[in-house]
Amino acid sequence: MDDEEKKLKDFYEPFFSLFPDYYKVFDEFINNVLYKDNDCSFSLKDKLFLGLMGSSTMGCEFLLDDFKRRYAMSFDDRSWVDQGLQCKDIPKRIKNISIINNILAHKPWTMDCRNFTVFENGLSTFLFKSAIILTTVQRFATILSTFKLIIHYDINEEKNKVNNEKEEKNDKKDEGSEKKEVSNKDEEKAKNEMEKDNKEELEIRKMKKKAENIEKHKLIHSLKKKIELKEDEDDKTNTNNQKEIFKKYIYELICSYSDFNPHAEKYLYLDDFNWENNAKYFFMNLAGKDMEYLEKELKFLQTMTLVNEKKTEAIIKYVMLIFGIRDNNYNYHNNNIFLSVEEKRIIKKIACYPEQIQYLELSTCLSILNKKEFIHLIFIVAAIKQKISLNFFAKTFEDYEGEYL
Numbered sequence: 001m002d003d004e005e006k007k008l009k010d011f012y013e014p015f016f017s018l019f020p021d022y023y024k025v026f027d028e029f030i031n032n033v034l035y036k037d038n039d040c041s042f043s044l045k046d047k048l049f050l051g052l053m054g055s056s057t058m059g060c061e062f063l064l065d066d067f068k069r070r071y072a073m074s075f076d077d078r079s080w081v082d083q084g085l086q087c088k089d090i091p092k093r094i095k096n097i098s099i100i101n102n103i104l105a106h107k108p109w110t111m112d113c114r115n116f117t118v119f120e121n122g123l124s125t126f127l128f129k130s131a132i133i134l135t136t137v138q139r140f141a142t143i144l145s146t147f148k149l150i151i152h153y154d155i156n157e158e159k160n161k162v163n164n165e166k167e168e169k170n171d172k173k174d175e176g177s178e179k180k181e182v183s184n185k186d187e188e189k190a191k192n193e194m195e196k197d198n199k200e201e202l203e204i205r206k207m208k209k210k211a212e213n214i215e216k217h218k219l220i221h222s223l224k225k226k227i228e229l230k231e232d233e234d235d236k237t238n239t240n241n242q243k244e245i246f247k248k249y250i251y252e253l254i255c256s257y258s259d260f261n262p263h264a265e266k267y268l269y270l271d272d273f274n275w276e277n278n279a280k281y282f283f284m285n286l287a288g289k290d291m292e293y294l295e296k297e298l299k300f301l302q303t304m305t306l307v308n309e310k311k312t313e314a315i316i317k318y319v320m321l322i323f324g325i326r327d328n329n330y331n332y333h334n335n336n337i338f339l340s341v342e343e344k345r346i347i348k349k350i351a352c353y354p355e356q357i358q359y360l361e362l363s364t365c366l367s368i369l370n371k372k373e374f375i376h377l378i379f380i381v382a383a384i385k386q387k388i389s390l391n392f393f394a395k396t397f398e399d400y401e402g403e404y405l
Helices: 003-016 020-035 044-057 061-074 079-086 092-106 124-183 187-195 199-247 275-286 289-303 309-322 333-338 341-352 359-368 371-404
Strands: none
Touching (some): 003 020, 003 061, 020 124, 020 289, 044 061, 044 079, 044 092, 044 124, 044 199, 061 124, 092 371, 124 341, 124 359, 124 371, 275 289, 289 371, 309 333, 309 341, 341 359, 341 371, 359 371
16 A cells, blocks of 8 residues: 555544444555456456546545556556547546536436447447446445545634633633732722722723624634635635646546436336345346445445434435436335434435535534444445436446337
């Protein structure tokens, strides 16, 4: 393990270490599906470039840098990395899968048979393995992006705690000084002051002190606002820079999430096509070992019961609904019973655009769930999103076979 790989692991391992048994299974799944040259039907070069594509469409610089580093360690020719999809040497099948990459990441319900017509016959195995690799990268990117926000939240909370302690200490010091000042006055002077009804003077002093504190807090608030505005400007600059970083690895026609529109778009009903009875078997037949690793990891995740069963079901059905999948056998009123408005909001952001989670939203959610429960929530949401994307992929391929083959 080199320094860069160690740095990435040091970033996410503290979160996974809360679930050591699951981490072993997840790590095995990630390593075999994304990083190992263990498949004679799928080259490591193709696999790593799909990693660049998947991490770019999710805007995850951590993962993008990791795939660049792994590529450089494995191959001397850097033209694929340097030129991206514009490189003439990149096979047509890789360029064609770039559209599907963005659809799977952001709007999987818009998968269309025409997305498969650009591929030559005999590429079914490549397509299904690519779908698992891309959605695994996208899922890992979602997890890492959310972890990054938790770290920033913890840093801010620690800063606030230190600042609050300093303020309390200063207030106590001021209060002690006032008491000392009064106690040092001799009794005669104190009596004279009382006789002169010096209470008014004390009140004036208190009012002055209060006014000073108000001004101080106004100044602090003003500085905070300036800092926040500066951070917003930095974020915009960073976003623009990041777009340039990611641009060469993604197809830009569909590169961000937009809401499923139930009035204009059709739901996919689980009675018609679902993961357990339909999609899974396509991937078992065509994606081989990659599907075995994925299925093993998903089954282990299902055994984790940190979040109670009813709530877990509500989370799954809610995420499915966001992406256009309905279950006629489920009572959707349960979503309102088991999930608060705040939880729904952050679940949607984890599933759709984790980088947009706000500090206050995270703070509210962590007041409802403890940190371990919240991390478990992230795992559930990221996993169900991957299954949803693969479900739409398999359903569209089934339709394609019926219509074109």
